[in-house]
Amino acid sequence: MNVWQFMLENHTEVIELTLEHLWLVGVSTILAVLIGIPLGILIARWPALNKPVLGSANIIQTIPSLALFGFLLPAPWIGARADRLAILALLLYALLPLIRNTYTGIRGVDPAVVEAGRGMGMTTRQLLWQVQLPLALGVIIAGVRVAVVISVGLATIAAAIGAGGLGEYIFRGLAMVNDSVILAGAIPAAMLALLADVTLGWLEKRLSPR
């Protein structure tokens, strides 16, 4: 049985696992954006925090994903359910590109423009919301794009701890030594990654000030 036949016959399950996958990626990305962008703004404002924050995010990035799932297992509440665990792990991996791009984006705004804003009497907050963030938006979205594409791939590993998603097929296929089953997980996952990349790439271009 080839992969297309398999997917056709099991289309309800394929859709279910795809939605599960999207859920893991979506929730973790939203949480990562809510944490990572403010952290990026923070370290752009207080450069002393730059090293500890980016350093921590970098270290997290170096932990192999399976090991990270293992480390988080004993955590209270989080460890109780596999999807919570998976979402936390994905969130942690997504932080680095978000923090770094927010920081780089804000720092990259033309200093003359920032000084003009200050000279005209903008408060720090007005400067951030009306000048720095809008001008950094393209770079920030680029960070979201990287984070999402990484997450879509990493989320397949979440199946190893029973969190579901398209990784189910990949692990099942590996156990059964059945390429069609592996591909039934891998192809939709790759398509999700491509779709996210193209959509966010388009958004990035639209929102970048020239």
Place this chain on the structure above:
Amino acid sequence: MSSVPSEVNQTAIEFLNVSYRLATGYELLRNLNLTVHPGETLILLGRSGSGKTTTLKLINHLLAPSAGEVRVQGRSTRDWDVIRLRRTIGYAIQEVGLFPHFTVARNIAVVPQIEHWPAERTRQRVQELMQLVGLDQQLAARYPRELSGGQRQRVGVARALAADPPILLMDEPFGALDPITRAELQREFRALQERMQKTVVFVTHDLREALRLGTRIALIEAGYLVTVLPVAEFVHSPDPLVADYVDAFDSGPNLGRKRTHP
């Protein structure tokens, strides 16, 4: 706008023994004493790196003096609420200072907007200012990158004038323009200033511009104020540093003579 009573404002801006040092200890400005009178256009003239922009930024407290005191409308810049101070002072810099993500209209409306003017009043003010600085109303919806250098600079001037501030700081606003456009804007600025009578502090390295626009000229050299002279006396000053500066510009036979302004 500010609560300072106007009868004490014999001086608009005052520098009292002001020095400005970098964190490294390098002194950009040393012991400056200078008074700017209400309604005059004071030119800060000097070569690159002489400290004229530093002087300008001390007025709106983008820089804080390392020693001495800068007074605006009789009050030390340290005692001003810095946001209030800056909104009392119009600030125009070279064209790079326009917000690239705002349209012309929004750029001009920045200060009215952060001052929470009603939308209709802001809209009228923007129209009025565009007319004042000679910008076609059709340009209102354009972005800075879609304008010529001269148009951008007009937007910069309009933006600085938006909330009708009594004081205007201009940092080489016409520096990046071609000579013809520059002369045109200088002429318009003179006409504008004759009507507005604002207190203007204008930074330039261009002696011709200084002579055209100024009431008085302050020559700054390597962090020191060399002299302050009325425009008519400047070119005849016996001060060797002034003479050097004048000589450097005196490529034509007519500069040293008394000019009639265009």
